[in-house]
Amino acid sequence: MINKIKLILLAALFFPVLSCEDEFLERTPTDAISADDALASVDNMQLVLNGVHRGLYSQSQTVFPGGNTGRANDHYWVPMGDNLAGYLIHSANANNLGWRTNAQWNDHTVQTSLTTELLWYHRYNIILHANLLINGIAESGFTETARLNEILGQAYTYRAMAYLSLVQHYAKGYLIGNPETDPGVPLLFSSESPFTSQPRSSVQDIYDQIGSDLTDAITAFENGTGRSGSGAAAKSQLNIDVAYGIRARWALSKGDWETAAASAVAARQDYPLMNEADWLSGFNSNELSEVIWGSHVIEAETTFFRSYFYLASNTFNGSQIRNNPKIADRRLVDAIPETDYRGKVFIVDAPNTNTSAANGQGGFGNDPNYTDQAEFNARRAEINAEYGISNSFNQHPYMHFKLKNANPGTIDPDDVxxxxxxxxxxxxxxxxxxxxxxxxxxxxxxxxxxxxxxxxxxxxxxxxxxxxxxxxxxxxxxxxxxxxxxxxxxxxxxxxxxxxxxxxxxxxxxxxxxxxxxxxxxxxxxIFKIPQAEINANPNLSSSDQN
CATH class of the missing domain: 1.25.40 (Serine Threonine Protein Phosphatase 5, Tetratricopeptide repeat)
Incomplete structure (x- = not known):
C-alpha cells in the first residue's frame, strides 16, 4: 500500500489492540493484546475484532497510533453526511472541530485538512485489521467452527464497509461517472510487512471487491454462531443482517436495483419498526427495536466534546450546540403533514434567542415571530422544560429535537x-x-x-x-x-x-x-481530496492523481 499508510499500518500491528470485556459492559480500562499474539487463538482474534468495534467511536489516536484528538471517527463521519449536504443547518457562526468549515465546503476540498486525512486513515486501519483476521484465519490451520466463522464474517463485512466508505468519498459516484475508468482508491490485502504500494484501482474494481467480500461475509455468517449477548452492547457486533444491509447500500449506489431490494428485505426481518414513543425518544440507544447496528458507547470511554451528539443534537451541553442550535431545512419541515408524528421533533416556533444568529433576527425585538416579550420568554421556558435544557442554550426557529441525549443538558455518552x-x-x-x-x-x-x-x-x-x-x-x-x-x-x-x-x-x-x-x-x-501526505509518500501516486 502507500508508504504513509505502510508506517501507520505497521505501527497499528504493534500497537495494543484494545477491547472491552464481554458485551462491552465493564467500566474499567480496556484490555490489550499484542500483535504477535493476535492470531494465537480464537479468543485473541475476538479481541482484535473488539478493538475495531471500539475504533468506530473512539478518538482516533486512542486506538490507532498517529490519530488525532480532533475526530472521534464515526461520531464525526456519520453526521458529516448531513452537514455537507446542507440538511443539518448551522444557525450561528460557532466553530469547533472544523464543523463549520465542513459545512462551508472548506474542509473535504482541501488535501491537507484533518477530515480528508483522518477519514482515509481510519478506513484503511479498519481494512488492515480485517486483513489481519481474514489472512490469519486462512493460514492458521484452526478447525473451522461456528465461532471462527462469526469472526470471519465480521472481518469481511468491515472490509466491505470501509471500502464502500472510501470509494463513495474519494471517487466519483458510480451512477454519475464511468466506473470502469474512474480512479477509485488503492486496494490493500496485506496484513504484514512488507506492504506493497499500489496505485488507485478503478471504481469498478473497488465495487467488485466489496461485492466479493459481502458474499464471503454472508457465507461465513450462515455458518456462524450469530450475535452473542443481548441488548445495546450486542448490536455493536456485526452480523448477517448488517452484511445484508451494507450489500443493500452498495447495490443501491451502483444501480443494481434487484440486489438492493432483496438485500434490504433480508436485512430488516428481525427489527420491527419503532412506534411513535420510541421514534420521538431521541435516537440515542441501540435498544430501539429497529436498530440493526450501532456503537454502544460505554461511560468509561465517552468522547465528550467529540461526540455525534455534541455536533448534531440540540440537548448536548457543549458550546457548539449552546451557541449554534442546529436547524432543519424549513422547506422539508413545512412539507410534513400534520398527521405525521415525525413533525413533532422540529420546533417551527422556537424563539430566536441568539443575538448573534446568522439570519440577523436573534433576540427579542428582531425575531419577527414574537411581538410580545412575555410570550417570547414563555415559549423559551416551555421548550426548555420539555427538552431538558436551560437558558444557557440558545433557540432558533426550525430547531430540531430528533437527536436527544438520554440525559439532556449533560455530556453523558449515548449510542451511535x-x-x-x-x-x-x-x-x-x-x-x-x-x-x-x-x-x-x-x-x-x-x-x-x-x-x-x-x-x-x-x-x-x-x-x-x-x-x-x-x-x-x-x-x-x-x-x-x-x-x-x-x-x-x-x-x-x-x-x-x-x-x-x-x-x-x-x-x-x-x-x-x-x-x-x-x-x-x-x-x-x-469528491474528497486524496490526503496530500498520501500522495507525497506513495511512489505510485502523484499530483496528477489528485481529485
Missing amino acids: IYMRSSEMYLIEAEALAMMDDIPNAQIALEALVNERDSAFDVSVFNTKQTLMEQIKFQRRLELWGEGFGYTDKIRWDENIDHAADGGSGASQVLYQQAYQIDRPSINDDW
Missing part, C-alpha cells in the same frame, strides 16, 4: 446508530420504483410511512416520477440527521440550493460558497 430497518424499507421502495415495479414499491413505502403518518395514502403516487419524489421526501425526513444526505445527493445527482423555493433558512453569509453547489455530475468538488 449506523443502520435501521426504516432505511431498508426506503432502499427497497427506491429500488423497486427504479425497476418500474410501482405496485410493490408502493407496498414497501406504505409499510414504513403508515406507521409514521396516520393519513398517508400511497395510491396518489402512482407514477415512477411522483413515487420517486415521495420516496426522496420520506428518506430526507425519516433519516434526517443520520448522515445519508451526501451519498443520497450523489446518487440522485442533486445540487444544493439554499435559496430555492423560499429558502432553507441557512444564511448565505455563513454558508459562503456552500450556499449553492452544482450537482455532482458537473462539480468534482463533491
